[in-house]
Amino acid sequence: MRPELRTSMNGAHLVIAALEAEGVDTVFGYPGGAIMPVYDALYHSSLEHILVRHEQGAALAADGYARATGKVGVCISTSGPGGTNLVTGIANAFADSVPMVAITGQVATPLMGTDAFQEVDIYGITMPVVKHSFLLRDVADIPRVMREAFRIAAEGRPGPVLIDLPKDVATAQTDLHPLLAGPQQASRAPEPAAASRAAEMIRLAEKPVLYAGGGIVIAKAVDTFRRYAEMSGIPVVTTLKGLGAVPTQHGQCLGMLGMHGTRAANEAVQNCDLLICVGARFDDRATGNLDGFAPHAKVIHMDADPSEIGKLRTADVALLGDLNKSLATLPAAAGIEAWQAQCERDKVKGAWRYDAPGDGVYAPAMLRQLSEEADDNLLLTCDVGQHQMWVAQHCQISSPERHLTSGGLGTMGFGLPAAIGAQLGNPDACVVCITGDGSIMMNVQELATINRYRLPVKIVLLDNSCLGMVRQWQDLFFDGRQSEVDLSDNPDFVQVAESFGVPAFRVERRDEVGDAIKTLLNSDGPVLAHVRIDPAANVWPLVPPGKSNSTMMEEA
Amino acid sequence: MKHTLKLSVNTAEGAILRIIGLVERRGFSLVRIDAASAGDDGQLDMELDVVSPERSIDVLMRQLEKLFDVATVLLLQSDTYQLEIKESRAC
Structure with a gap:
């Protein structure tokens, strides 16, 4: 008899047994009163529980784990403040369609x-x-609810599922067993008539563009997308989450579109006669x-x-279903050589320059160099703000699951816990968290988690002593009234990291960048580089809010 | 436009809240709700009159169909309707 099926089994044991039956090996959480029966059941389980220092860290780490592995991320908290602290992480997973199961204790x-x-x-x-939620009022519902939660979280467009577990249900005796995972729902193919219309539009198009989004990696369709892009020869622009759908250094990749996109990407979209939107919204x-x-x-x-x-945006043709199947129906484009040449010219004309004057660290150049010197094993996580856009613009990104960024919700504090989750899910990856002096303080306590589990996460803290993106907008759109953006009284981040047991060093001049990158990439354990950058630096180009993408502001 | 929707709902804790919350969050005003048990099969019949000056009822119906507690969504009728709705815009 398996020990978890003993007659003294309670609801909490059943929940843990169900997690094991779902193939879960790692969960992120923080104990407390109402969830104690689950933590008691965890004590003898096969699950590795990662004790974070704030429940938001648990949810965001589960999110990073899910993005890096394609598996369902699991986080656990107690009732009340434990649950409310999870909310930002759950919302983050919802906004970016990340499969997650969150289990909260309840009174x-x-x-x-x-x-x-x-x-x-x-x-x-x-x-x-x-995406859905369950309030478990009856211990007899646990097997069905746990199975449903994992199915719903992962199928179709993924998302977070919450299970609220009252304490008396967790302690109720039961002799039930977990349900075994059933066959996955068959993926849907697009309607043949729609696929034919789409094919005809592609054959007739003179200026087509592939607009690649985060849905490509979610559908596990990166290879299919790359094959189609190369077979068709159609220029590719990507969203923030679509970066890496083709490697960013690929000849057909025009870069990211939108507010901080490249001129080449935005011009291609503004001038195209056919926009093929693949897993974007x-x-x-x-x-x-x-x-x-x-x-x-x-x-x-x-x-x-x-x-x-x-x-x-009204679609002339919608291809609903599995992107792998939809992409397989599309033909090559014909007679688009002039368009390809025009896109290529725009790309060359708008190529990034890294010859910024001065001796200070130029963040875009440092990020570029870091991603060039790392190999394809690099896995980047980002926080939110100017540095997030510099990563998107300047880092070489080999595939979307190697660039974890909070795209939809824009959660400052995402980067560090996401790096923890990504490193645990992908122990051999070189995980580098790019963060800012504002963002890191949102979940700085998770340095303790990195230390506890000796995770070899590298942290690049770009410190401009202010909330740079807000300051940039205040300068540009609020007549320079810099309201509550000054962070010049930041703590000494090297001392902060070291006090958590994470070695750290400072980078203050451009001529120190090369050695800093070597130190980061060659360290066996965790390390933090505290990089001072120009407080006045802005992210360019910029499409002002409410304007069309034809209106791109450049550095004056 | 005012649209009348008929929903068949699997009775579950919070199902009605989920439906109403989605309708309002997606930019529609609710101007009438009827809901009654459809019998003893655990189903609830709902009729909603919803109003939006510009948002697509087709998209709202697909958003409602995605809810796991919603079995079916039908559009019974659409009429012109005057209602001031203040919509928030993304900054």
Whole structure:
């Protein structure tokens, strides 16, 4: 008899047994009162539990783990503040379609609705940011709910699923067994008539563009997309999450489109006559003013999620279903040589320059050099702000699952926990977290987690002593009124890291960058580079908010 | 436009909240709700009148169909309707 099936099994044991049956090996969490039965059941389980120092770190680490592995990330917290601390991470997974199961403790069912200690309606609070959720009121429902939660989190367009587990349900005796994972739902192929219309549009197009989004990696369609891109010869622009759909140094890749996109990518989209949207969703940061976006283009929209079709831009043809199957129906383009040449000329004309004057560290050049000197084993995680856009613009990205960025929600504090999750899910990867002095302080406590598990995460902290992106917008769009963006009283980040047991060093001049990159890439354990950069540096180019992508501001 | 939707809902804790929350969050105003048990098979019949000056009812229907508690969504009718709705815009 397997020990977990003993007669003294309770609901919490069943939850843990179900996680094991789902093939989960790593969970992220933080214990507390109402979740104690689950932590007791965890004590003898096969699961590796990663103890974070704040529940938000657990949810974001589970998110990073899921993105880096393609598996469902799992996080666990107690009731009340434990649950509310998970919310940002759950919302982050929802915005970026990341498969996640979040398990929250809840007060016992007779106490629910009485304002009990650490009671909060986490089921209600999270409703707008989950793909689905369950309130487990009966121990007999645990096998079905656990199976359903993993199925829903992973299938179709993935997302987070919350399971709220009252304490009396967790302690209720049961002799049930977990359900075994069933066959995956067959993926859907596009309608043949729609595929024929799309094929005809591609054959007739003179200026087609592939607009590649995060759906490509979610659908595990990176190889299929690359084959189609190369076979068709159609120029590729990507969203933030689509970066790496073709390697960013690939000849056909024009770079990221949108607010901080490349001129070549934005001009290609603005001038194209056919926009082939592959797993992207016409997000406002990508389109700028929607009315002026790709004004001459017909649209083929390929997605797994029917509700994305026509949400923001009317599609002339929608190919619903598995991107692997949809891409396989598309033909090569014909007679687009002049268009390819025009895109190539724009790309050469708009190539990045790295000859910024001065002796200070030029962040774009440092990031470029770092990604060039690392091999394809590099796995980047980002925080949010100027450095996030510099990574997107300047780092060589070999595939989308090697660039983890909070695209939809824009969560400052994502980078460090995401790096923890990515490193645990991919122990051989060279995980580098690019962060800022604002962002790192949002989850700085997770340095303790890196130290506890001796995760060899490399941290590049680009410190401009301010909230750079907000400061840039205040300078540009609020007449320079710099309101509450000064962080010049930051702590000494080298001392902070060292006090957590993470070795750290400072980089203050451009001539120190080469050695710093070598130190980062050659360290066996964790290390933090505290890099001072110009507080006045901006991210260019920039499409002002509400303007069309034809309106790109450049450095004066 | 005002649209009348008929939903068949699997009775589950929070299902009605999920539906109402989605409709309003996606930029529609609810101007009528009827809901009643469809019998003893655990189904709930709902009718909603929803109003939006510019958002697509087709997209809203697909968003509702994605909810796991929603079995079916039908559009019964659409009429012109005057209602001031303040929409938030992304910055």
